[in-house]
Amino acid sequence: MYYPGQEAQLRAAMAESEAFRQQIEANHARGPAEPSAAPAGSTADSSSGASGGVQTQECPRCHGSGQCNGCEGTGHKDVTDAVSGQMGEKKYSSEMCRTCGGSGKCQLCGGKGRTLPIW
Structure with missing residues (x-):
């Protein structure tokens, strides 16, 4: 005012x-000073449309896969069936994963596998 x-x-x-x-x-x-000046594990993401790009790094939660760690990208709660006798077989219930809400995507990076650096 x-x-x-x-x-x-x-x-x-x-x-x-x-x-x-x-x-x-x-x-x-x-432009950027030197490529070696960027933090380790980061890259320039030019998909944002910015002329210089945006520095990103691998997502610390999904480690670049973009999938939810709770359900491994299925969107459903993991239920291991020990009664069937097949060890290691995973069955998934119809209940949604509580971590991702059923989307199967990492909630930190939105399924992209890359995040902005946390300094």
Whole structure:
């Protein structure tokens, strides 16, 4: 909101936002400093449409698979059937997985397998 007598503050705020915009444009024009400057396990994701790309890393929850760890991507609760005599056989109930809500996707990365770096 603008009040009479605040012209100087308004001009300073506008100059600051313009300087910030120019700095961002200069950073985008310059590009990344060096590929070795990126954190380990990260890549530039150009699918976002940004000119320089966005740094992403492998999802720490699904380890890049994009699948829910609770149901292994099926969306259903895991029930191991020990009575059948076939060890290691997994059967899935009709109950939805509580971790992903039945989608089968990792909830941290949305099934993409990549997330923004957590610094």
